[in-house]
Amino acid sequence: GAVVSQHPSRVICKSGTSVKIECRSLDFQATTMFWYRQFPKQSLMLMATSNEGSKATYEQGVEKDKFLINHASLTLSTLTVTSAHPEDSSFYICSAGQGRTYEQYFGPGTRLTVT
């Protein structure tokens, strides 16, 4: 099956700094990538949809200036958490699809801890 990787798998940063998370589709071209966030003991929440070559679409309540998304190629999308605060500590997961696909392929997730 299709493989999606994320880097880093874990990151600890200080409050006020920015953190970049990469999402790569390893063996297919992903026209669309999605970013989710999952707080402890909660379900995944869709943050934004990233389309290659165009601006990301953010879900209601997600600050686009705080969570910068770049989808510069068909195999790479990045999420940058700017000026991170402890409440941004969460599990960030990306997924990728190939246009109208019945399946979405998820990355292994990135655990962000802001101290």
Add this chain to the structure above:
Amino acid sequence: DAKTTQPTSMDCAEGRAANLPCNHSTISGNEYVYWYRQIHSQGPQYIIHGLKNNETNEMASLIITEDRKSSTLILPHATLRDTAVYYCIVRPGGGADGLTFGKGTHLIIQP
């Protein structure tokens, strides 16, 4: 997307079939039933999907009632590695939108 209702948790003995129910009484005619699972601290994994016919793959079987208002995911021979949260999601088939996850069912396989 139509909403789904799943039990919060279920236990199943190792080696037995695990049957996970899902209610989706407001499902629309063009919406498929998808199942994903999430093992602790990992990304979700696609399991199976269907429209109205029963489906089977190497991981599981999906049984959809004739009125399509409910479905059951069957793991035929559960192993300890099947312990996970299982999500039932309904959405238009082949859609290019993100997924809306409910609370899912925490399936615990007992040795």
